[in-house]
Amino acid sequence: MLARDRQRCAYCGEHADTVDHIVPRSRGGVHDWSNVVAACRRHNVEKGDRLLEELGWRLRHVPSAPQGLWWRWRPIEDPDPLWAPFLPIAS
């Protein structure tokens, strides 16, 4: 997520060193491309388990799965284990 968002906080654009669930996991949010954004520590802490609507926050961009060449950067035989949930199951 950090690489996808170029290590920029989705809320303020400052350097991001953590990730944030847009809909917190404690509120039923899922861990996928559309619900996780890079965030700076300050915003991650400030947000806690609240929703954006409750804070009046806005995302600088709408998160989505990476497209195109992104997927070919890494050999498919050796995917990062952290990516496993996002990769199609090999048949």
Ligand SMILES: [Zn+2]
């Ligand atoms: Zn921030």
